[in-house]
Amino acid sequence: MNAFFTTIVMGFRHYFRDRSTVFWGVLFPLILMGLIGLAFGRSDSLTFSVGFIDLGGGILAEGLRRGLNEVPVFRVVEETDPPQALEALRKGRRTLVVVVPVSAGEPVRVYFDQARPQDSRTALVILERFIAQANLRLSGAKETVRIQATGLQGQRQLRFFDFLLPGILAMTVMQTGLMGVTWVVAEYRQRLILKRILATPIHPLVFLGGLVGRYTVTNFVQMAIIVAVAIAAFNARIVGNPATVIGLLMFGTLVFVGIGFAISTVSKTPESANLLGSAIHFPMMFLSGTLWPREFMPDFMQPVIALLPLTPLVDAMRAVAARGDALGPHLPGLAYLGAWGIGAFALAAWRFRWE
Amino acid sequence: MDQVIVDIQNLVKRYGAITAVDHVSFQVNRGEIFGILGPNGAGKTTTLEMIEGLRVPDGGTAVVDGIDVRRDPRGVRSLIGVQLQEAGFFDRLTVEETLQLFGSYQRKMLPPSEVIDRMQLQDKRRAWVMNLSGGQRQRLSIAVALINDPRIIFLDEPTTGLDPQARRNLWDVIERFREEGRTVVLTTHYMEEAQRLCDRVAIMDHGRMVALNTPRALIRTHAPSTTVALTVLEGELAYASLPGVRNAEVSNGEVVLATSDPMQTVHALMESSRTGKIGFNQLRVEEATLEDVFLHLTGRRLRE
Numbered sequence: 001m002n003a004f005f006t007t008i009v010m011g012f013r014h015y016f017r018d019r020s021t022v023f024w025g026v027l028f029p030l031i032l033m034g035l036i037g038l039a040f041g042r043s044d045s046l047t048f049s050v051g052f053i054d055l056g057g058g059i060l061a062e063g064l065r066r067g068l069n070e071v072p073v074f075r076v077v078e079e080t081d082p083p084q085a086l087e088a089l090r091k092g093r094r095t096l097v098v099v100v101p102v103s104a105g106e107p108v109r110v111y112f113d114q115a116r117p118q119d120s121r122t123a124l125v126i127l128e129r130f131i132a133q134a135n136l137r138l139s140g141a142k143e144t145v146r147i148q149a150t151g152l153q154g155q156r157q158l159r160f161f162d163f164l165l166p167g168i169l170a171m172t173v174m175q176t177g178l179m180g181v182t183w184v185v186a187e188y189r190q191r192l193i194l195k196r197i198l199a200t201p202i203h204p205l206v207f208l209g210g211l212v213g214r215y216t217v218t219n220f221v222q223m224a225i226i227v228a229v230a231i232a233a234f235n236a237r238i239v240g241n242p243a244t245v246i247g248l249l250m251f252g253t254l255v256f257v258g259i260g261f262a263i264s265t266v267s268k269t270p271e272s273a274n275l276l277g278s279a280i281h282f283p284m285m286f287l288s289g290t291l292w293p294r295e296f297m298p299d300f301m302q303p304v305i306a307l308l309p310l311t312p313l314v315d316a317m318r319a320v321a322a323r324g325d326a327l328g329p330h331l332p333g334l335a336y337l338g339a340w341g342i343g344a345f346a347l348a349a350w351r352f353r354w355e
Numbered sequence: 356m357d358q359v360i361v362d363i364q365n366l367v368k369r370y371g372a373i374t375a376v377d378h379v380s381f382q383v384n385r386g387e388i389f390g391i392l393g394p395n396g397a398g399k400t401t402t403l404e405m406i407e408g409l410r411v412p413d414g415g416t417a418v419v420d421g422i423d424v425r426r427d428p429r430g431v432r433s434l435i436g437v438q439l440q441e442a443g444f445f446d447r448l449t450v451e452e453t454l455q456l457f458g459s460y461q462r463k464m465l466p467p468s469e470v471i472d473r474m475q476l477q478d479k480r481r482a483w484v485m486n487l488s489g490g491q492r493q494r495l496s497i498a499v500a501l502i503n504d505p506r507i508i509f510l511d512e513p514t515t516g517l518d519p520q521a522r523r524n525l526w527d528v529i530e531r532f533r534e535e536g537r538t539v540v541l542t543t544h545y546m547e548e549a550q551r552l553c554d555r556v557a558i559m560d561h562g563r564m565v566a567l568n569t570p571r572a573l574i575r576t577h578a579p580s581t582t583v584a585l586t587v588l589e590g591e592l593a594y595a596s597l598p599g600v601r602n603a604e605v606s607n608g609e610v611v612l613a614t615s616d617p618m619q620t621v622h623a624l625m626e627s628s629r630t631g632k633i634g635f636n637q638l639r640v641e642e643a644t645l646e647d648v649f650l651h652l653t654g655r656r657l658r659e
Contacts, residue, residue: 006459010445010452017447017483191443196499198409199442201433202460 003202007210008217015218024179025172025222030229033168036291037161037234048095048123049295050074051085061100064108067130068098074126075295089113091323095123107148161236166245166317167290168230169223173249174284174310176219177256178263182277184211185264185348189355198354208261208352215257216250223249240320244327248320251334252313255341259309261348284310289318309340360385360420360507360538361406367414368401375401377562378415383507388529388539390553392546392645394657398562399542400440403511406540407437419507433462436505438496440512446485450476450495453484454502461503474498474528490521497528508532510541514548526552544657546645556645560653570645578647580613583620583640590633597623610635 015021050068054061068076077094079085085097089111099109110127112120188194197207230236238245260277267273284290287297288310297305305311312333319325327334361383368376376398383389391399404410406417408428417424419431444453451467458464471480474494479487487495493513500508510529514522529552532539543549549556550570557567566573580601587608594603599616614620617640627633649657 003459006456010448010456013452014445014447188443192439192441193443193445195409196439196442196444196457197460199407199432199437199439200457200460201429201462203429207460 003206004210004213007207008213011211011214012217015214021180024175025218026225029168029172029175029222029226032171032291033161033164033226033230033234036164048074048126049093050076050123051079051088051094051097052076053079053082053085053097053099056100056102064098064100068127071126071130074123086111091325095120096127098127109148159235159237161230161234162239162322163318164291165227165230165234165236165238166321167314168226169249169321170252170288170310170314170317171285171290172223172226173219173252173313174256174281176215176222176253177258177260178277178281179274180218181211181215181257181260182263182267182273183270185261185352186267186273187270189353190270192355194354204352204354212254212257212261215260216253219253219257220249238321239324240322241324245317245321248313248317248327248334252317252337255309255313255337255344258341258344258348262344262351265348265351265353284308287311289314309337312337357421358384361389361418361540363402363406363415363417365415366402366405366412366417368398368405368410369413374562376405376412379559379562379564380415381557381564381567383538383540384555385538386533386536387554388533388541388552390549390556391540391542391559392544392549392553392556392649392657393542393559394544394655397559399544399559400511402559403509403540403542407435407509408432433503434506436500436503436508438500438508438510438513440515442496442499444484444492444495444499447483449481449483450487450498451480453495454498457499458502463503465502465504467502470498470501473501475524490517493517493521493525497525505537507538507540510539512542512544514543514545522548546649546657550645558645558649558652560649560655565652566648573645573648574643577651578643579615580647581615581617581640581642583612583614583617583624583638585610585624585635585639586637588634588636590627590631592627592633 052065052068054065065076068074079088079097082097082099085094085099088094089097090113092113095112097111099111101108108131110124112124114120185194198204227238231238259280263276263280264273267276287301287305288294288308289305290310294302294305294311294314312330316327316330316334319330320327359382363382364380366376366379367374379398379402381389391402393399401410405412406419406424408424408431411425420434422430422434424431445456448456450471454467454470458467468480471477474497476491476494476498479491479495484492484495493516497510497513500510513529514525517525526548529539529541541552553570555567555569556573558565558573566577568576587605587610594600594605594610594612597603597612597614598619599614600612600620601615602613604611612620621638621640624633624635624638628635646657649655
């Protein structure tokens with residue numbers, strides 16, 4: 001045990017004595033968060049997710065559907081069950097819910113979240129303008145479309161930094177694995193540090209366990225700093241259960257450290273390990289919804305994005321930390337992430353060489 | 356207590372078509388400094404690393420203090436101190452932290468300060484490894500080998516790359532290991548080092564052990580000639596027929612004689628000088644060295 005803890009303590013000191021790793025581990029995520037906040041922070045979100053429930057069918061619904069789809073900032077989601085759609089609205093997953101009535105005479109009902117007046121008003125204005133145009137085109141027809149807007153009490157106002165912080169934390173978890181760990185094994189092997197350790201009676205697994213422990217500890221220190229700064233400087237909030245959030249981050253850290261080890265053991269040189277790590281890191285950072293909702297990405301990318309190991313972590317983190325959701329619906333995704341971790345550690349153990 | 360502490364029999368290591376170590380056998384006695392002398396690429400390091408359990412031999416056995424290395428490599432490593440020819444340490448740990456770290460990997464650990472004092476690293480206790488000089492790094496490397504208070508210390512080319520002063524300091528350190536009753540196995544390609552330090556020397560070339568004995572016995576057996584050199588100012592002599600002389604070379608008044616009996620040869624030369632047959636100055640008598648032994652055994656010099 002002494003060897004395990006000494007490896008962690010010494011690794012920790014070694015890590016924080018290197019300024020460049022402190023920059024990438026702590027300052028970079030904070031700077032990124034500040035910049036993204038500056039660029040997008042004023043609006044709550046960039047597109048409005050519109051739930052569309054067609055109870056009546058018919059020409060009116062068809063025209064409205066086509067028209068809504070043409071509005072660039074609307075992302076129309078077809079739904080069938082009004083209570084479910086309204087629940088999504090309360091949780092902040094929809095900006096508006098549009099219900100087309102059974103009979104053509106009734107008004108089209110529009111629901112919005114009162115807790116997000118800015119978004120709702122913008123979306124409503126856009127919708128009203130669109131309806132007005134539609135009415136103009138329909139002039140001469142018997143019926144005109146009327147809308148009836150109803151405000152719902154949403155769960156809470158989700159602010160941009162509340163949304164951003166879980167993504168940044170998930171990104172930091174990934175970064176520790178793919179940028180921090182990748183070069184380590186290849187570098188220690190190239191510089192004959194592994195050989196020097198092999199020349200002692202320590203069991204190799206104790207040393208490697210110490211390395212994993214060391215990265216877990218450094219990662220949590222980094223994240224604690226990021227959370228503290230995000231709360232103090234950006235007024236971000238974590239509303240979910242802290243224990244669940246910490247558990248998620250711990251789980252994610254182990255998986256991505258495992259992926260880092262796997263990359264590191266299969267690479268001949270630290271340089272190639274770094275390249276491979278970055279090549280995987282950057283697409284995930286932009287695609288998996290760390291910095292903005294992954295719904296922003298084009299539809300044809302969505303199946304690929306769903307397969308990325310970071311995606312379930314970001315989804316679960318955001319749901320729990322920012323919305324206070326339960327973990328349950330995210331368990332299949334997390335199991336998928338866990339499979340990545342097991343596969344990565346198995347690959348690392350299989351391909352591990354001391355020299 | 357068994358006199359033999361390291362016993363290797365028919366060790367073989369092959370890399371593809373090359374046989375790096377070819378059926379090498381020797382025994383190291385408790386408390387001696389045992390040297391493996393040979394040029395680069397002779398198989399010295401590979402032999403040492405098979406005994407340390409860092410490389411798996413393709414044949415043969417290595418037993419250290421009664422433990423078979425292949426059966427219990429970690430058991431062997433807990434008994435021995437290992438200094439690797441090239442070892443990496445963590446750049447941003449201090450000397451003291453490095454010793455604490457590697458000490459924690461051992462089953463037994465001396466206080467780091469004691470080892471630091473031993474290796475004269477007191478001034479560098481809190482210095483980062485990346486800021487050490489070559490000699491200081493080498494002393495740290497030996498300090499790490501010493502941290503588990505080992506009975507047997509393996510040193511792989513411990514003085515390579517050091518300046519003469521640092522080399523002599525290290526020789527003193529290694530001799531102290533012997534005084535403390537430790538066994539030292541070292542490799543070197545410096546014949547002065549083998550001659551000065553080692554109780555017994557194994558000479559290796561092309562993966563084979565070509566000779567093993569005390570330095571003195573090796574010289575007596577394989578390079579029995581002593582060189583007698585003189586600068587002749589006047590006169591001439593049938594040098595080759597002087598007593599003991601086996602070979603004589605004369606060029607520009609420089610006479611170099613190889614003799615099996617330096618006393619008789621010098622006596623005859625002095626006699627010739629006294630009777631006025633020749634006049635000479637700068638008479639030098641040079642003992643043969645392990646370099647001559649190596650030359651005799653392999654037809655090549657150690658450093659070529």
